[in-house]
Amino acid sequence: MTVPDQARVRWTELVDAIGDARTRYYQEDRPTISDEEYDALFRELIELETAHPELASGESPTQSVGGQRSEMFEPVEHLQRMLSLDNAFSLDEVRAWSDRVVKDVGTLPALLCELKVDGLAIDLVYRRGRLASVATRGDGRVGEDVTYNAEMISAIPQHLAGSAVADLIEVRGEIFFPTSEFERINTEQLEVGDSPFANPRNAAAGTLRQRIDRRREDLADVASRSRGSARETQRIERMSAELDRAVSRLAALRLVVHGLGEHSAANLRSQSEGYRILAELGLPTSDRVRVVDDLAGVEEYIAYYGEHRHDVEHEIDGVVIKVDDMAIQGRLGSTSRAPRWAIAYKYAPEVVRTRLLDIAVNVGRTGRVTPFAIMEPARVAGSTVSMATLHNADEVRRKGVLIGDMVFLRKAGDVIPEVLGPVVEVRDGSEREFVMPTRCPDCQTPLRPEKEGDVDIRCPNARSCPAQLRERLFHVGSRGALDIEGLGEKSARALLDCGLVVDEGDLFGLTAEDVSRCEYFTREPDPGEPDRPLTENARRLLEQIEAAKERDLWRVLVALSIRHVGPTAARALAREFGSVDAIAAADRATLAAVDGVGPVIAEAIEEWFDEDWRRHVVEQWRSAGVRLAQESTESGPALLAGVTVVVTGTVEGFSRDGATAAVQDRGGKVTGSVSKKTDFVVVGDNPGSKYDRALELGVPILDPAGFAVLLERGPEAAREIATIGSA
Ligand code: IVH
Numbered sequence: 001m002t003v004p005d006q007a008r009v010r011w012t013e014l015v016d017a018i019g020d021a022r023t024r025y026y027q028e029d030r031p032t033i034s035d036e037e038y039d040a041l042f043r044e045l046i047e048l049e050t051a052h053p054e055l056a057s058g059e060s061p062t063q064s065v066g067g068q069r070s071e072m073f074e075p076v077e078h079l080q081r082m083l084s085l086d087n088a089f090s091l092d093e094v095r096a097w098s099d100r101v102v103k104d105v106g107t108l109p110a111l112l113c114e115l116k117v118d119g120l121a122i123d124l125v126y127r128r129g130r131l132a133s134v135a136t137r138g139d140g141r142v143g144e145d146v147t148y149n150a151e152m153i154s155a156i157p158q159h160l161a162g163s164a165v166a167d168l169i170e171v172r173g174e175i176f177f178p179t180s181e182f183e184r185i186n187t188e189q190l191e192v193g194d195s196p197f198a199n200p201r202n203a204a205a206g207t208l209r210q211r212i213d214r215r216r217e218d219l220a221d222v223a224s225r226s227r228g229s230a231r232e233t234q235r236i237e238r239m240s241a242e243l244d245r246a247v248s249r250l251a252a253l254r255l256v257v258h259g260l261g262e263h264s265a266a267n268l269r270s271q272s273e274g275y276r277i278l279a280e281l282g283l284p285t286s287d288r289v290r291v292v293d294d295l296a297g298v299e300e301y302i303a304y305y306g307e308h309r310h311d312v313e314h315e316i317d318g319v320v321i322k323v324d325d326m327a328i329q330g331r332l333g334s335t336s337r338a339p340r341w342a343i344a345y346k347y348a349p350e351v352v353r354t355r356l357l358d359i360a361v362n363v364g365r366t367g368r369v370t371p372f373a374i375m376e377p378a379r380v381a382g383s384t385v386s387m388a389t390l391h392n393a394d395e396v397r398r399k400g401v402l403i404g405d406m407v408f409l410r411k412a413g414d415v416i417p418e419v420l421g422p423v424v425e426v427r428d429g430s431e432r433e434f435v436m437p438t439r440c441p442d443c444q445t446p447l448r449p450e451k452e453g454d455v456d457i458r459c460p461n462a463r464s465c466p467a468q469l470r471e472r473l474f475h476v477g478s479r480g481a482l483d484i485e486g487l488g489e490k491s492a493r494a495l496l497d498c499g500l501v502v503d504e505g506d507l508f509g510l511t512a513e514d515v516s517r518c519e520y521f522t523r524e525p526d527p528g529e530p531d532r533p534l535t536e537n538a539r540r541l542l543e544q545i546e547a548a549k550e551r552d553l554w555r556v557l558v559a560l561s562i563r564h565v566g567p568t569a570a571r572a573l574a575r576e577f578g579s580v581d582a583i584a585a586a587d588r589a590t591l592a593a594v595d596g597v598g599p600v601i602a603e604a605i606e607e608w609f610d611e612d613w614r615r616h617v618v619e620q621w622r623s624a625g626v627r628l629a630q631e632s633t634e635s636g637p638a639l640l641a642g643v644t645v646v647v648t649g650t651v652e653g654f655s656r657d658g659a660t661a662a663v664q665d666r667g668g669k670v671t672g673s674v675s676k677k678t679d680f681v682v683v684g685d686n687p688g689s690k691y692d693r694a695l696e697l698g699v700p701i702l703d704p705a706g707f708a709v710l711l712e713r714g715p716e717a718a719r720e721i722a723t724i725g726s727a
Contacts, residue, residue, distance in 0.1 A: 560617070
């Protein structure tokens, strides 16, 4: 069955949107979409992949836990994989989950209910009773080493209590701020001129994921070199105040444990017994855990905390229901992202009322003009909110809101809020209608829809509208594109404001001399020095710009800001064509025929290259040394051309994305479901049902060593050592 183009384009958009949301959430601790919007995207993706299983490739977020590791920290391999949880958004979905459990187990086993804490998952390893390492979840297999910081968190015991402590215990838990502490921190953020955290989870992540050790070193370094000038003293005072703040925030973090990984203790019968033992060891467990015998008990627990969620000292975004019996947990097993023996019930979002003070508009990277609500700050679901996107003029009309209205405002547990509609009853006649501007607020160009009938209106001045330029420049450096640390919103603005770049074409030609002409990139001269030296950030920016010239072709394609071309389509294009020139030379039909591209994206690419100034950007990048091709395509047909692989479980030495990329780099295809057409199923640790399916269908199965053979010597050699199951 062929997949309709629309479905393919939507799949690509969803994969990219979810990928982007995950980066912002897990790596940058600065989410831009609400949990609810994220969940909606994720569900749509699951539905799309259910309807078109061919789409569910290994790079789909439905196949992984989400989250990545930042290079800022040392990697720590978890002794056992850290999984995520599947979600239920209604009691019906909880029932559907329990029906599946009953189907597998025969009866409904005892269920343990506990709160879903709005915090950050961590992994603690105790060896001979002593805290050996603390790590964030990362990609589930390898996390970030935050042991240094964790030693300052008083809630984490450095030593386990009792005399009969097992040699090895890996404990999982949630690090969080109590609501009162979260509020105090956000007030403090505002006082010192920093933005408040969107929710307690981000506050906890932002606090834990800092290199406090480096700050200490920097402070010691500056203090030792200081000659005692007023400016130096001020700087030292500022640095030590920041350090004190960071340390006192760390100390205020709390921990609740919610699971065990690898351990050498006697086998546990149940999750609840595990909690009792962990409590005896001095680890903080929750006293709100309940074991119930039936679904009525689960529903009661959910209803109780639905009513009392603000009576808990920390924010909660739901309830976690786990099969209590460990042997049954083992029998039910896990998928590649979540256990089948647990489910998270998510509470419906909360709604508050506030005043809509104004509606302003914002111009995005592709010129889209988006109205947004400016509101009287309101507390909702644990944070203070004063802005919300309204998407487009149709949406403002559909919601029926007037400027000056009292409005209902909703947040899905946390993050970006949504205006639901006006409280019509309290209007006093002073409210006025929002009028969508007819000219771009940034460059005064008349606005228009790109095509007749589009709901979005755009600023057509793509080349020189300051807002679009700024957003595009910023996008070039974003993690999903060329990943240039230091090219943030502020530096993009400074580069443009100081006239150092006219557009993104000039970026790679920047020199130290150029940037030193802009005050933003320089600091006060040292005593006796005539010139303002470059700041550390400016130096890093230049280094990173240089490094970005060597990045993969797909990243260059994303950085060019071609509509619809996010990482997924860009990877497909890079794989197929191997260079920007080959893509520019390809006609629409050839582009559209590429798996993962299709006619909509093909048209956008063709239109993009039709503009001379855009081709000029490519030429400027080329002459500045940006690599616009990838080498592998010149070396004859790819090793795995035409080979379809499914990966299940954790393959040693690879992250899931890594295993997928290794196959794709050699021209092979990774899909998410096993069929007769699958050439190989690669089976790692904790494989899912795909392994059983491979056995059933008699598809060749490779273990990690076999996978290495496939990657190095190709399908023929791999087939010789593959095992084939029988039905
Ligand atoms: S159990 C294998 N229990 O929710 C089971 N997780 O959305 C994995 N979380 O990554 C987790 N409260 O960070 C569990 N009581 C709880 C939890 C909890 C919060 C977090 C955890 C997990 C995420 C999944």
